Structure formats: structure tokens, C-alpha cells
Amino acid sequence: MTALTLSTAAAPGLRADAIVIGVAKGAASRSGGLVVAPGAEAVDKAYDGKLAGVLETLGASGAEGEVTKLPAPSGFKTPLVVAVGLGPEPEKDSSFDAEALRRAAGTAARALNGSKKAAFALPLTDAADAGAIAEGALLGAYSFDAYKENGKDPKKGKAPLAEVALLGGKPRDRAYKAAVERALAVSEELNRARDLINTPPNDLYPEAFAAVVQAAGKEHGLKVQVLDDKALVKGGYGGILGVGGGSEAKPRLVKLSYTSSKAKKHLALVGKGITYDSGGISLKPAGHNETMKCDMSGAAAVFAAVVAVARLGLEVNVTGWLALAENMPSGSAVRPGDVLRMYSGKTVEVLNTDAEGRLVLADALWAASEEKPDAIVDVATLTGAMMLALGSRTYGIMANDDAFRTAVHEAAEEVGEPAWPMPLPEHLRKGMESPTADIANMGERMGGGLVAGLFLREFVGEGITWAHLDIAGPAFNEGGPFGYTPKGGTGTAVRTLVRLAELTAAGDLG
Known part of the structure; x- marks a missing residue:
């Protein structure tokens, strides 16, 4: 866990392993070359105002994600200066946006993993900037080493950055304190979601996931209700039971509730929690199974968001529903052609057992609807089609209300999670008509992500x-780390969900 402090200390006298400064590509209308960003004045002064030239000699350009290390100037108690690129310099009378600061802080934190303490002297003009830098540093310092021989033993392995000090912060200012406390709560819970996503499926199966939620519920005063396989049978949750029927690890439906005595609104969050997805009888082809431990990323995001909301004490009621199952092929697995009676009473003809996420979500959506919340948001690694449409870093947003879809999109962009609004074309509904059941779990192949959205809409009250939110693309990063995003589980959608809860509490979410 990384400690976080606001510091008024002068850069030369600060004791740390490194001091992080920002550099940018100068605007052509002004210098045009590399520019030392605000916050680094003391370092630049110690280099006689020639720091930009020194960095350019070392190959720095100010490009986003670029890291340049050099010895600290004489008289500094910190031995190392780390210059991190912020990208283009903002226009006159404007400042660096929050996401640029967040990414730069994350990049620097990753570069300093293995260090004990780093001081961040990035551009900091207000409390929002402090929150962005803190969040980026805390997320960038993340690592998952629990299954490696050396683990997180700092004497043996490369432990994450232990302490972050924000220079220029105002520790006695309420807004600054609130901003960094928010960053700490959200980042720690998002990193908890990453841990769950990265945990191997032999250790994170539905019952084990439910136990993690129960422990967190006790810690943070949340009400947790777990429906085991017997309770699911009694309740008629045919979708969750059907998907989980092929595994020896029995399914669970977990309800996690945060309530505020001052709440006027109720937000329900529903997460897909397939702890491992083989595809079932419709087995995935070779090469598509290796990362399927991440198919519970939606449930991890919902879980983390509810706990973060509780830690922030927001004046809104938030209920998380985690639909947990393992999708395996066996003699008891659901078969293509089977018909399931869902919790809502509707019947579904299963044409493809690898379209299982929508089946567990359908039951959870109907359960959430029974409580008549003001809004429901579901999160799922649902379709490969959405990855084909939007790539690996952007998730899709569908909704039954255009204004709400816009509000969710704006919230996602505000917190730095790339997302894009997608339609629910009515003509695609016809492809899911079944001669046997009320609806089939598959429709037209083209537009498969939209078809899945239309299916889910059938189970909203x-x-x-x-x-x-179809987070199939950005939920698990198979490439190299970038900014504050690690390789592996990313925790995508946690920040969007927390922001939606904040907006709901403030009465600003339509």
C-alpha cells in the first residue's frame, strides 16, 4: 500500500529517493522546444535555468509517457530527478488537464517502483490537480506479485513505490485534503479490483469471491447477502444456475448494500462475475482461454465502487449485485438448444453457451429491478464484438435513455476512462426471436455487442x-503498461461508477 502526503517542503531540502518534475512540448507559437512545466522551478533554478537544455541533450522531447532520469543538482538531499513528459504545452492562460497529470504521475510511479519515497513536483494549481496527481501515482505504483517466489518482499523483489509526497500541496486546505482522501479511497479500491482480476481462477471461484466481499462488508459496515446454489434454485435464478451448472465450483449471487441516512436516490450496480470462462459446451478456440480469468472484471468493478462509495460516505444508497459463476463444459453443463427459465419468468433458448454473461446478468438485473432503484448500471466484459468496434482501450455505453447514456459518457470522460456511446437498434431485436422460448441468447452476428445490449434490456424493470457498459476491451491489458495502467487487470469502470454515485448524491445525474 502506498502512503500519500501533501507537502509544503522546499524541493532542495526534501529527503526522498527521487523528485518528479514535468516537461512538455513547447507550443510552436512560443518556444517550440522542450519546456519545463510549473512546479519544477526550484530544480530549474539549481541548474541555472538551463534544465530544459540539459534534458534535450539527454534526448527528452516532452512527449507523453517519456521518462528521463538525471542526477539531482548540488545541494539537493534527493539524489535523482525524474522528468516525465506531459505532452503538448497548454495554450496561454490555460493549464494541463487532469488526465495529462494523472498519466504523467502514473508513468513516473511505475518508473520508480522499487523506491521507498518519491516527491512529485508536477504542475499543481488547485485541489483537482492534487487529486489527479495523487490518483495517477497511486494507480501507477500498483503491482501484482502475490504468486511470485519473492512476492512483495522489498528485500527480495521490486516492491511498489511506498510513499508519495505532493509538493505544492496545501495540507491544511479542506479542498486539497478532500481531493487526496478521495484519490486514496478510489485508488485503493480500484487496485483491489485489479488484484481480484489478476488472481488465478483456481483461487478465485464464486464462493471465494463471495468470501472476499463478506470480509470487506464487515470492514466497511456494508450489508452483504450471499445466495448460494441452493438458494438460487429455490429462488428460480435459471440464468445463473444454467451457466454455473457445468462447474464443480457452484455459482453465487452476492448483494452488497451501502445506505446513507441522508440519501434521496438509489443507484443499483450490476456486475458480470464469470470467474473463469471456457465457453462451456461452445468451447472457446485455442488461444482464447488464457486470459479468461478476467471475465469477472465487471463484478470486481462493481464491488470496488460500492466499497469506495462507502469509504467516501456519499449521500446516496448504492446496491451492488455480483452475478458469480464459472462457465465449464461437463455432463451437467447447459447445452446449445436448452431452454432456461430466468428469474424474471421469461424463457431463454441457449444457442451458444459462450454467450453466458448476458444470462447471469439477466437474473441480476431483474433482482436489482425489484427494488425500484432510480437507475441501474451494469458492467461486463460481454462481447468480442465491442472490442472489434472500439479497440482495446475504449468501452461501449448503451442505455434505454439517451440523456442517461450521455451523462454516463460524460462521467467516464471526466475521470479519464475512454468510452463511447453506442445505439440499441430496434431492428436487431428480431434476430433473437426463438420458435421455442421467449427469446434466444444470440441474434445477428454483425453488431453482436448491440444485440447483447438489446438482450439485457429485456430484463430491466x-x-x-x-x-x-461493455468493458471487454479495456478490462484486461494484454500489452505493455502505459500511464497509470498496468499489464493485466485494469479496474476499468470503477472510477466511472464512483463518479456516477457522486453525481447522483449531488442531484446532478439526470
């Missing part, structure tokens, strides 16, 4: 505002 009448009159309830709903949005669906």
Missing part, C-alpha cells in the same frame, strides 16, 4: 433508467 419497466420504467427504470438503465445503462450497460
Whole structure:
């Protein structure tokens, strides 16, 4: 866990392993070359105002994600200066945006993993900047080493950055304190979601996931209800039971509730929690199974968001529903052609057992709808089609209300999670008509991500505002780390969900 402090200390006298400064590509209308960003004045002065030239000699350009290390100037108690690129210099009378600061802080934190303490002297003009830098540093310092021989033993392995000091912060200012406390709560819970996503499926199966939620519930005063396989049978949760029927690890439906005595609104969050997805009888082809431990990323995001909301004490009621199952092929697995009776009473013809996420979500969505919340947002690594449409870093947003879809999109962009609004074309609904059941779990192949959204809409209670986030692309990073995003589980959607809860509490979410 990384400690976080606001510091008024002068850069030369600060004791740390490194001091992080920002550099940018100068605007052509002004210098045009590398520019030392605000916050690094003391370092630049110690280099006689020639720090930009020194960095350019070392090959620095100010490009986003670029890291240049050099010895600290004489008289500094910190031995190392780390210059991190912020990208283009903002226009006159404007400042660096929050996401640029967040990414730069994350990049620097990753570069300093293995260090004990780093001081961040990035551009900091207000409390929002402090929150962004803190969040980026805390997320960038993340690592998952629990299964390696050396683990997180700092004497043996490369432990994450232990302490972050924000220079130029105002520790007695309420706004600054609130900003960094928010960053700490959200980042720690997002990193908890990353841990769950990265945990191997032999250790994180539905019952084990439920136990993690129960422990967190006790710690943070949340009400947790777990429906085991017997309770699911009694309740008629045919979707969750059907998907989980092929595994020896029995399914669970977990309800996690945070309530505020001052709440005027109720937000329900629903997460897909397939702890491992083989595809079932419709087995995935070779090469598509290796990362399927991440198919519970939606449930991890919902879980983390509810706990973060509780830690922030927001004046809104938030209920998380985690639909947990393992999708395996066996003699008891659901078969293509089987018909399941869902919790809502509707029947579904299963044409493809690898389209299982929508089946567990359907039951959880109906359960959430029974409580008549003001809005429901579901999160799922649902379709490969969404990855084909939007790539690996952007998630899709569908909704039964255009204004709500726009609000969710704006919230995602505000917190730095790339997302894009997607339609729910009515003509695609016809492809899911079944001669046997009320609906089939598959429709037209083209537009498969939209078809999945239309299927889920069938299980949202009448009159309830709903949005669906398909995070199949950005939930698990198979490439190299970038900014504050690590390789592996990313925790995508946690920050969007927390922001939606904040907006709901403030009465600003339509």
C-alpha cells in the first residue's frame, strides 16, 4: 500500500529517493522546444535555468509517457530527478488537464517502483490537480506479485513505490485534503479490483469471491447477502444456475448494500462475475482461454465502487449485485438448444453457451429491478464484438435513455476512462426471436455487442433508467503498461461508477 502526503517542503531540502518534475512540448507559437512545466522551478533554478537544455541533450522531447532520469543538482538531499513528459504545452492562460497529470504521475510511479519515497513536483494549481496527481501515482505504483517466489518482499523483489509526497500541496486546505482522501479511497479500491482480476481462477471461484466481499462488508459496515446454489434454485435464478451448472465450483449471487441516512436516490450496480470462462459446451478456440480469468472484471468493478462509495460516505444508497459463476463444459453443463427459465419468468433458448454473461446478468438485473432503484448500471466484459468496434482501450455505453447514456459518457470522460456511446437498434431485436422460448441468447452476428445490449434490456424493470457498459476491451491489458495502467487487470469502470454515485448524491445525474 502506498502512503500519500501533501507537502509544503522546499524541493532542495526534501529527503526522498527521487523528485518528479514535468516537461512538455513547447507550443510552436512560443518556444517550440522542450519546456519545463510549473512546479519544477526550484530544480530549474539549481541548474541555472538551463534544465530544459540539459534534458534535450539527454534526448527528452516532452512527449507523453517519456521518462528521463538525471542526477539531482548540488545541494539537493534527493539524489535523482525524474522528468516525465506531459505532452503538448497548454495554450496561454490555460493549464494541463487532469488526465495529462494523472498519466504523467502514473508513468513516473511505475518508473520508480522499487523506491521507498518519491516527491512529485508536477504542475499543481488547485485541489483537482492534487487529486489527479495523487490518483495517477497511486494507480501507477500498483503491482501484482502475490504468486511470485519473492512476492512483495522489498528485500527480495521490486516492491511498489511506498510513499508519495505532493509538493505544492496545501495540507491544511479542506479542498486539497478532500481531493487526496478521495484519490486514496478510489485508488485503493480500484487496485483491489485489479488484484481480484489478476488472481488465478483456481483461487478465485464464486464462493471465494463471495468470501472476499463478506470480509470487506464487515470492514466497511456494508450489508452483504450471499445466495448460494441452493438458494438460487429455490429462488428460480435459471440464468445463473444454467451457466454455473457445468462447474464443480457452484455459482453465487452476492448483494452488497451501502445506505446513507441522508440519501434521496438509489443507484443499483450490476456486475458480470464469470470467474473463469471456457465457453462451456461452445468451447472457446485455442488461444482464447488464457486470459479468461478476467471475465469477472465487471463484478470486481462493481464491488470496488460500492466499497469506495462507502469509504467516501456519499449521500446516496448504492446496491451492488455480483452475478458469480464459472462457465465449464461437463455432463451437467447447459447445452446449445436448452431452454432456461430466468428469474424474471421469461424463457431463454441457449444457442451458444459462450454467450453466458448476458444470462447471469439477466437474473441480476431483474433482482436489482425489484427494488425500484432510480437507475441501474451494469458492467461486463460481454462481447468480442465491442472490442472489434472500439479497440482495446475504449468501452461501449448503451442505455434505454439517451440523456442517461450521455451523462454516463460524460462521467467516464471526466475521470479519464475512454468510452463511447453506442445505439440499441430496434431492428436487431428480431434476430433473437426463438420458435421455442421467449427469446434466444444470440441474434445477428454483425453488431453482436448491440444485440447483447438489446438482450439485457429485456430484463430491466419497466420504467427504470438503465445503462450497460461493455468493458471487454479495456478490462484486461494484454500489452505493455502505459500511464497509470498496468499489464493485466485494469479496474476499468470503477472510477466511472464512483463518479456516477457522486453525481447522483449531488442531484446532478439526470
